[in-house]
Every structure is written in C-alpha cells, then in structure tokens.
Amino acid sequence: xxxxxPDDYTAIRLSLQVATSATIIALPLGFAAAYLLAFSEIRGxxxxxxxxxxxxxLPPVVVGYxxxxxxxxxxxIGKLLNHFGISVIFSLKGAVIASAIVGFPLLVRSIRxxxxxxxxxxxxxSRTLGASWWDTLFSITIPLCYRATLAGMTLMFARSLGEFxxxxxxxxxxxxxxxxxxxxxxxxxxxxxxxxxxxxLCIVSxxxxxxxxxxxxxxxxxxxxN
Amino acid sequence: MKLEVNIEKHFPVFRCVFDFVLDNGSCxxxxxxxxxKSTLMNMLSGLITPDKGTIKLNGQTLFDSTKAINITxxxxxxxxxxxxxxxxxxxxxxxxxxxxxxxTRPEERNIDPDQLISVLGLESLLDRSVTQLSGGEKQRVxxxxxxxxxxxxxxxxxxxxxLDGQLKFQIIPHLRRVFAxxxxxxxxxxxxxxxxxxxxxxxxxxxxxxxxxQKSTEELARTTLGNGGRGYTNLLDLDSPEDLGDLLSYSWGxxxxxxxxxxxxxxxxxxxxxxxxxxxxKHPEATSARNMLxxxxxxxxxxxxxxxxELQCEDKILIAEIVPxxxxxxxxxxxxxVVAVMKASAFQRLY
Numbered sequence: 337x338x339x340x341x342p343d344d345y346t347a348i349r350l351s352l353q354v355a356t357s358a359t360i361i362a363l364p365l366g367f368a369a370a371y372l373l374a375f376s377e378i379r380g381x382x383x384x385x386x387x388x389x390x391x392x393x394l395p396p397v398v399v400g401y402x403x404x405x406x407x408x409x410x411x412x413i414g415k416l417l418n419h420f421g422i423s424v425i426f427s428l429k430g431a432v433i434a435s436a437i438v439g440f441p442l443l444v445r446s447i448r449x450x451x452x453x454x455x456x457x458x459x460x461x462s463r464t465l466g467a468s469w470w471d472t473l474f475s476i477t478i479p480l481c482y483r484a485t486l487a488g489m490t491l492m493f494a495r496s497l498g499e500f501x502x503x504x505x506x507x508x509x510x511x512x513x514x515x516x517x518x519x520x521x522x523x524x525x526x527x528x529x530x531x532x533x534x535x536x537l538c539i540v541s542x543x544x545x546x547x548x549x550x551x552x553x554x555x556x557x558x559x560x561x562n
Numbered sequence: 563m564k565l566e567v568n569i570e571k572h573f574p575v576f577r578c579v580f581d582f583v584l585d586n587g588s589c590x591x592x593x594x595x596x597x598x599k600s601t602l603m604n605m606l607s608g609l610i611t612p613d614k615g616t617i618k619l620n621g622q623t624l625f626d627s628t629k630a631i632n633i634t635x636x637x638x639x640x641x642x643x644x645x646x647x648x649x650x651x652x653x654x655x656x657x658x659x660x661x662x663x664x665x666t667r668p669e670e671r672n673i674d675p676d677q678l679i680s681v682l683g684l685e686s687l688l689d690r691s692v693t694q695l696s697g698g699e700k701q702r703v704x705x706x707x708x709x710x711x712x713x714x715x716x717x718x719x720x721x722x723x724x725l726d727g728q729l730k731f732q733i734i735p736h737l738r739r740v741f742a743x744x745x746x747x748x749x750x751x752x753x754x755x756x757x758x759x760x761x762x763x764x765x766x767x768x769x770x771x772x773x774x775x776q777k778s779t780e781e782l783a784r785t786t787l788g789n790g791g792r793g794y795t796n797l798l799d800l801d802s803p804e805d806l807g808d809l810l811s812y813s814w815g816x817x818x819x820x821x822x823x824x825x826x827x828x829x830x831x832x833x834x835x836x837x838x839x840x841x842x843x844k845h846p847e848a849t850s851a852r853n854m855l856x857x858x859x860x861x862x863x864x865x866x867x868x869x870x871x872e873l874q875c876e877d878k879i880l881i882a883e884i885v886p887x888x889x890x891x892x893x894x895x896x897x898x899x900v901v902a903v904m905k906a907s908a909f910q911r912l913y
Contacts, residue, residue, distance in 0.1 A: 457648045463635035464607050464642040465662030465711050471636075475661075479652045 338532040340540070346512050347520040348540060354428065354503075354516055355496035358435035359443075359489050366443035366488065371477075373444070374451035392441040396501025399438055403506045407433070430507035431514050435499045439492035446491060450484020451477070483556055490552035494545050517541050563587050563715060563747035569605055569615030569625070578602070578771040580615075584749075588741060590758045590779060591751040593768030599751045602768075603717045606749070607642050608635035619714060636665070641713035645720045647700040649692040655703050656688040662711025670712050673744055681743060682706050682736050697725050698732050705737065709746060716748040722757055731831075731913035734760050756912075759783055759797060760831070784881070786866050794836035794870060794881045798909070802829045809852060809906055816876040820852035822907045831912045836870065838908040839882035842901040843892055852906040855880075859898045862889065869894075873902055 340348075369388055373381060391399050407414045407424040417424060424430045458480065462472040478485070500518040507514040509523060521537045524530030565584040571577070578598045591599050604610040605625075606617060614627040619640070624633045641662070649658045659679070663671060679685055682702045687695065695703065701721055708716055721737075722730045738761065741748055750761045758765060759779050767774045767782060784794055800819065803810035809820045810827055821832075845854060857873035857880065864870075868883045871894055880902060884894075894900065 455648065457644055457646070458650060460604075460607075460609050460635075461642070461644060461648045462650075462661070463609070464638075464640065465707065466636045466639075466665035467661075468634070468636050471665070476650060480650075 338536050340536055341533070343511050343515070344520060344533070344537060344540075347515050347517050347537070348544075350428065350431070350514070351497055351516040351518075351544075354431045354435050354499075355493045357432045358439060358496045359493045361432065362436045362440050362443055362492060363485075363489065366440060366492075367447055367478075367485070369440075369444045370447035370451055374448050375456075388444050389441045391438050396438055396499070397505060400434055400502030400505025403430075403434060403437065403502060407506065425506060426508040426510065426514065428507070428514055431499075431503045431516060434502035434506045435496035438499050438502050439495040442491040442495055443488040446488030447481060447485050450481035450487075453484075454480045483559055486552060486556060486559070490548060494548055497541070497544060497548070517544075564618075564620055565606075565715065565749075566616070566618040567602075567606070569612035569617060571601065571605060571610065571612045576601075576771060578605075580605075580773055582766060582773050582776065584766075586764045587745070587747045588762050588764075589749055590762035590765035591749060591768060592753070592755070592758050592765045592782065594753055596770075597768040598771040599753075599768060600719060601771075603642065603719050603749075603751055606715075607640045607717060608633060608638050639670075639712075639714045641708035641711050641716045643701075643704050643708050643716065643718045643721045645723050647697075647704040649695075649700055649703055649707070651692055653692070654688070655684065655690050655692060655695070658692060658703055659684070659688075659706050659710055662707055666712050672712055673710060675710055678706055678709055678740070678744070681739050698730075701725065701733055702736055705740065709740060709744065714747065716746055718748060718750045718752075718761075720752050722752070722754070730757070734913060737761060755783055756795065756797075756833075760912075784863060784865070784870055791866070793868070793883050794865075796834040796836060796880055797912070798832045798834060798878075800829060800832055803827050815878045817855060817878050819904075819909070820906045821909050824911065826911065832909045833912055834880075834904065834909050836881045836883040837868075838904060839880065840903040841871065841882055841884060841888070841892065841894070842903060845901050846903065849903060850905070851903045853902075853904040855902045855904075857900055857902050859894055859896055859900060861896050862894060871900075873900070875902065 372378070373385055404425060405411050407417070407430065409415070409418065414424065424433060454477065458476055459472055462476045467475060498518055500522065503514070503516065504519060509515050509519045515523070517537055517540065521534045524534035524537065563585065568581045570579050576598070578601050580602055591602065593599050601610065605612050608624070611632060612625060612627065615625070616623065617625040623631050624638050625631060650661065653661070659675070663675065679688070682705065684702060684706060687699060687703070692700065692703065705721070722733060725733065750758065752758050762779050764776065765779050765782050766776055798814050800812040800814050803812045803821070805827065808823060810823050812819045812821055840851070855875045857875045860872040860874050860879070862869050862871050865883065869886050869889045871882045871884060873880045873882060882902060892900070
C-alpha cells in the first residue's frame with residue numbers, strides 16, 4: 337500500500353466534514369418530512385413523497401446538474417444568495433448541499449418507517465396527560481424512533497462519504513477545497529501511475545465506512561439494551 | 563361534575579350524533595362494539611374534532627363549532643385510560659406514573675402520589691421497566707398515571723377488555739377503591755354489563771352512533787339488551803366465611819349463605835344467576851340444596867320469555883327469573899311470601 341500524501345489526508349478530512357455537515361443539516365428537515373409523511377393526513381402526500389425520493393432514483397449527475405441550475409449565478413437560489421455575498425458552486429458548501437440532497441431520501445425513509453411503527457395511542461396518551469405537541473414530540477415520538485433515526489443517519493453519512501456525481505458537478509474537483517475521497521480516487525485513476533494511490537484511498541474508504549457501520553451497530557445495541 | 567354534550571361527526575360509512583347531559587360523578591357508556599363508544603371518548607378528550615356542536619365540562623366550553631373553540635387535549639383536563647394501557651415503553655413505571663403529574667400545575671396537584679401508589683399496590687413495581695409487568699399491573703399503572711395528572715374527568719375506555727377473567731376481577735377492587743377514595747368523576751366505557759354494574763350506577767346506552775337512553779345500571783341489567791339474553795345475574799358482596807367442614811358459611815348482610823368449599827376462602831364478590839334460584843310456596847321438607855331463604859316478593863317484571871321476581875331477603879334484594887306459568891300457578895305477586903332455594907354450588911366467585 338502506497339503511503340498517503342498530504343492531499344489525501346485533506347481529502348479524508350473534507351469527506352468526513354462534508355458527510356457530518358450534510359447529515360446534521362439534513363436531520364431536522366428529514367425528521368420533519370418523515371413526520372409529515374407518517375402522521376399527517378394532508379392531500380398530495382404521494383407527490384411530496386415522490387419529490388423527496390426523486391434523488392434516490394435519478395442519476396446523481398442529473399441531481400448535480402439541477403442543483404447547478406438552482407444554485408448557479410443565474411439560478412433562483414443562486415441569485416438570492418449572491419445578494420448576501422454567498423457563493424455555493426465550486427465550494428465546500430456546494431459539496432455539503434449535494435451530499436445532503438442525495439442522502440436525504442435514505443434518512444427520511446428510515447425515520448418514517450420508525451415513526452410508522454409507533455402506536456399512535458402513545459401519542460394520544462401523552463396529549464391527554466397534559467403534554468403539548470412539542471412536549472410529546474420530544475418526550476415520546478423522538479425517543480420511540482431513535483433507533484430508526486440513528487439507522488437513517490448512518491445510511492446518510494455513509495452515502496455522503498461516497499457521494500460523487502452530484503458533488504463533482506456542483507462543487508467541482510478542487511484539491512484541498514472540494515476534493516473528497518471519491519473525487520480524489522477518480523483523479524488518481526485518470527492520472528498515469530495513480531493506481532496504487534487510488535487503491536490506498538479505496539482501502540481508507542472501505543475502512544471508514546466499516547467503522548461507521550460498526551459504531552452505529554454498537555450504539556443501536558446499547559440503546560436496545562437500555 | 564357536569565358534562566354537557568351536543569355534537570355530530572360524520573364518517574364515510576358512519577354517523578355519530580351525541581346529545582346528553584351528565585351530572586353524575588360516575589357514569590357508564592354501554593353499547594356493543596361499533597356503536598361509537600370510542601369515537602365519543604376521542605371527541606370528549608379532543609383527539610377527534612367533531613364536525614359541529616358543543617362540549618362543556620363544569621361550565622367550561624371545551625368545544626364550540628360556532629365560536630371556533632377547540633381546546634387541545636393537553637388543556638382539557640380530561641384523562642383517558644386506554645384499553646391496552648399504552649404505558650410508554652422507554653420509561654420506568656415511576657416515570658410513567660409521574661408523566662402527567664409533572665405536566666400539571668402545582669396548584670392543581672390535589673392527589674397524594676404515595677397514597678395512590680399504595681391504594682393501587684404499586685410500591686414494589688416503581689423501578690421496574692414496563693415491559694416486565696403483567697397485563698393487570700400495566701392497567702393499574704395506566705390508571706395511576708391518569709389519576710396523578712389530576713384531571714377533572716377520567717374516561718376509562720374498556721380498560722378491562724384485554725385482560726383475562728381472573729385478572730379483570732383483580733383490578734376492579736382497585737378501580738372501585740381509587741374512585742371512591744379520591745372522588746374523581748369518571749365515564750366508564752364498556753360493552754360488558756358485568757363490569758358496568760361493578761363500576762357505575764348510571765349508564766348511557768348507545769345504539770348505532772347515538773345515545774338511545776339513560777338509565778340506572780341495575781335497570782339495564784334487568785333487560786335483555788343489558789344481559790344479552792343470558793338472564794339476570796345477582797352480584798353479592800359476601801363477608802369472610804366460617805369454615806363448617808364441607809361447606810363455607812358466608813354472611814350477606816343479615817343473610818347466611820352456604821357455599822361450596824374453595825381454596826380461596828375470603829370475603830369477595832360472587833355471582834348468582836337469577837335462573838339458578840328456585841321458588842317454593844312453602845319451606846321444602848327435604849332438599850339437596852343448602853340455601854333456603856324466606857323472602858317477600860317486592861315486585862315482578864316481564865322479560866322476553868321469563869318473569870323477573872324481585873325478592874326481599876332480610877336486608878338484601880335478590881332477583882329470580884322464572885317462567886310465566888309458575889308465576890300464575892304460585893300466585894306470585896307483590897307481598898307474597900316465598901322460599902328461595904339455591905344450591906351451594908350455584909355461586910361463582912368474581913374476586
């Protein structure tokens with residue numbers, strides 16, 4: 337195995353940074369979306385569900401391109417952000433947004449399954465015992481679906497670690513700025529003699545993903561015991 | 563307690579219209595499955611919103627469609643004990659018990675938790691996980707949890723339905739003690755007449771989505787609707803027995819009753835079918851039955867195929883059900899003297 341270069345270490349750091357940020361940013365939104373789908377009786381739920389799940393079935397490159405149109409200088413959101421001096425494309429922010437969007441359906445799906453398995457009578461019991469909606473959310477709903485939430489976060493984190501297509505379109509492949517592990521591997525494989533370096537990063541990537549899954553499983557078991 | 567309800571709710575295949583006033587502290591809602599009992603409970607507690615109408619509790623409007631008032635469930639101060647307890651699985655028994663109390667304003671906490679825990683016999687269970695409790699224990703904790711929230715009214719939605727016979731009757735004394743001791747108004751919802759008779763004195767009888775009538779529980783028990791055509795059942799609270807060797811002698815007020823010997827020879831409630839009582843004009847000379855009580859006929863009433871005879875035995879009242887021909891032949895009418903005969907084995911212990 338070829339030793340890692342300083343740029344590789346930066347790619348690993350950026351990957352972890354992007355995956356963590358994307359997961360943390362997506363969590364409250366994912367929880368809200370899952371709650372809406374699991375408990376509300378609004379019309380057009382199937383359409384909302386379809387929109388949320390779209391990144392799961394679309395090629396990531398298509399998602400990336402659509403994000404580029406939205407966040408580009410002439411895009412709806414891009415124009416708005418420009419007023420505040422914020423630029424998303426070809427920056428780490430872009431990588432985080434791309435990862436958050438692509439991993440979002442996995443997070444929502446997992447939390448939603450957890451929420452749907454909660455007997456609604458627990459929520460009713462809580463309300464009739466004097467707990468407000470927010471109180472019930474924090475004291476009953478969230479604790480009763482924490483394992484599903486953790487599973488969703490793990491899936492999303494792992495997906496973000498491996499995100500490539502949307503990221504390269506929206507954030508580019510700039511070493512030290514937006515180059516994450518998958519992008520670095522891509523660059524090595526397109527460079528003559530870079531195979532060994534690519535293999536080293538692949539091993540790091542496998543190791544990281546495996547550690548995430550092991551940690552998640554350990555936390556899940558501990559929670560189940562408690 | 564005064565509960566005034568006048569509400570309507572339409573479902574795709576079902577329509578509920580409830581219009582009644584209750585001023586009794588302990589009332590039952592009796593009706594077959596699918597008659598709308600749980601819908602009524604959910605509308606009272608605020609878990610379902612009626613289409614129109616008003617709900618008032620002790621003068622306070624909880625719901626009024628014309629004034630757009632709809633108090634949320636957490637502000638209604640109406641507690642609910644659900645059919646399957648629904649204790650929060652991620653909390654200990656103690657945390658479950660205090661969940662509602664911790665969300666009640668200090669000035670409204672008018673029930674002593676230690677006293678309630680003692681009445682419900684929960685002292686030894688406090689630190690347990692709710693997953694380690696039996697069905698009966700779970701219902702006792704659910705009851706305690708609701709009472710400790712100090713509601714103005716408690717709705718018990720078939721709280722005994724999920725329990726088997728013996729467990730069910732183990733809980734009833736706790737329920738009775740709690741509601742007697744803490745004087746909490748309650749609405750007891752059930753399709754079981756026996757449970758209803760043990761818990762309430764007045765009932766709302768429900769048909770398909772409406773209140774058919776309001777009557778006393780005793781009156782309901784004498785109807786075919788109430789007893790499901792199985793006849794009237796006398797419920798007798800008997801004191802501790804005296805062991806007579808092969809039999810047990812129980813006191814029922816001033817009346818002495820002989821019962822078959824059992825292992826659990828303590829005071830308790832027993833049932834005696836009205837159709838298991840034989841009536842004689844004179845004291846029989848010799849009979850295998852061990853109980854012969856001299857009684858006076860108080861009244862008679864007609865059921866579908868039988869006649870109910872209300873008997874005064876010392877200070878107690880018994881109901882016997884006999885065929886109309888016997889009534890005519892024996893000339894049974896109010897004031898007539900008869901001897902009621904029951905076998906020692908005709909009594910069934912309830913708890």
